[in-house]
Amino acid sequence: MFSIIVRFMQLILCISILIVIHELGHFLLSKIFKVRVERFFLFFDPWFSIFKKKIGDTIYGIGWIPLGGYVKIAGMLTEKKENKNWEFCSKSSIQRLLIISGGIIFNVLLSIFIFSFLLFKYGDIYLPTKNVKYGIEVDSLGERIGLKNGDNILFINGKYIPYFNDIPKSILLGNSITIDRMGKIIHLSLNDEKKRFLFERKKSNFFIQPRVPPIINYVIKNSIADKYGLKNNDEILAINSEFILFADQLKNILYKYKNQTVFLSINRNSILIKKKIFLDKNGILGIFLKNFLDLNKIFLLEKNNYSLIQSFPYGIKKTWSILKDQIFFFKNIFSFKTKAYKQIGSFFSIAKEFSSQWNWNIFWILTGTLSIWLAFLNLLPIPSLDGGYILFIIIEMITTKKIKEKILERYTIFGFIIISLLMMMVIIWDIFKVFFY
Known part of the structure; x- marks a missing residue:
């Protein structure tokens, strides 16, 4: 229950920041061009509001429906012969x-600022592909696209990927993988049918990771491992006469000997220790193994630190990279072969991405990602979104004729209805995924 509350609080704070920054973009650009803003609201306020106060010409407030926010700009739809000079329609195209673009611009700037600040504060940590010594470990999804434990990925789309962190994304974007499988060069195609397995995954974990030796990171209290005296940092070498070199081999061998007594060989501080252990019906020891991030002496990581000035160009690059990934995903939503639409989610799905304990690093990464996503969505030429208004203004600029107010109103209402229906469908789908999928 506590973790749900923490996630919910992070979600509300994230959404609030995104909305305020977006509407602030419209607000400040309006002020620069001397256009009056009548209302500035965080969240929607039909019938009543939680808070509101008039300062100057603007009423500032907080609504009670946390699905967005708005600024009401004077003269958005008026077509009088003489518009007042503080009305929107009196201004040049x-x-x-x-x-209208102010919200999009500010969301882009927010994303750039967040990623620049994170790079300045934490730097970037990468695992060079050349340092992945033992090949890859794959889950069932990785196997379904043709990969196997121990494969070394050489190229994706004929290109060498210098950092392992970029390989999962490159596979989703790519059309082919070249691998080294025990000295044999194999070319795997990546068609929409194979990508469908990746888009259909229920968890957002990676389908590949570096293959690692079976070294215990943590022993669960009161587990079989705890009962028989296994300790953190023990390396499991063999079960009975079967040698174990990698973590992915351990689970299958343990399950093979379920409900049996086995002899476990471990390396503890360069001392060979043997233990006689009875495995339960599930073949589970009750341990967590180290991943490649815990084994920095084996997998040499690279860390790049940035000065305040250096962080901004890389922040722009990071924002652009995330935007490209989002455009790729958006394109695949409309493909029934990849079934990427199954990954669409509402606030419920977003909330699950936040940490169960308050984590500012994860919070700001998600906020920056959602900010550029919000900018992209608002750029779409859909009536009632910023992109719809931008399209009408561009048409006016090309034709030199203003679009009639009735046409704008009808398209805005139509767009609002469509977006509302889509939001309802996404929320219903999200609820369905939680309870039935």
Whole structure:
């Protein structure tokens, strides 16, 4: 229950930041061009609001439906012969275009600022592909696209990927993988049918990771491992006469000997120790093994630190990289072969991405990612979104004729209905995934 509350609080704070920054973009551009803003609200406020206060010409407030926010700009849809100079319609096409684009611009800037700050504070940690000594470990999804434990990935789309961190994303974006399997060069194709397995996955964990030796990271209290005296940092060498070189081999061998007594050989501080252990019906010891991040003496990581000035160009690069990934995903949503639409989620799915304990690093990474996603969605030429208004203004600029108010109103209402229906469908789908999928 506590973890749910923490995730919910992080979600509300994240959404609030994104909305305020987006609407602030419209607000400040309006002020620059001397357009009056009548209302500035965080969340929607039908019938009543939690808080509101008028300062100058603007009413600032907080609504009670946390699905968005808005600024009400004076004269958005008026077509009088003489518009007042503080109304939106009295301004030039360029000024109106900038005011409408303000939210998108500010969301992009927020994303760049967040990623620049994170790079400045934490730097970047990478695992060079050349340092993946033992090949890869794959789960069932990795196997379904043709990969196997121990494979060494040489190229994706004919290109060498210098950092292992980028390989899962490159596989999703790519069309072919070249691997070294025990000295044999194999070419795997990546068609939509294979990618469908990856898009259909229920968990967001990686389907490949570096293969690691079976070294205990943590022994669960009161487990079989704890009962028989296994300790953190023990390396499991063999079970009975079967040698174990890698973590992925351990689970299958343990399951093979379930409900049996086995002899476990371990390396503890360069001393060979043998233990006689009875495995339960599940063949589970009750341990967590180290991953490649815990084994920095084996897998040499590279860390790049950035000065405040250096962080901004790399922050822009990071934002652009995330945007490209989002565009790729958006394109695949409409493909029934990949079934990427199954990964669509509402606030419920977003909340699950936050840490169960408050983690500012994860919080800001998600906020920066969602900010550029919000900018991208608002750029789509859909009526009632910023992109719809931008499209109408561009048409006006090309034709030199203003679009009639009734047409704008009808398209805005139509767009609002469509978006509302889509949101309802996504929420229903999200609830269905939680309880039935």
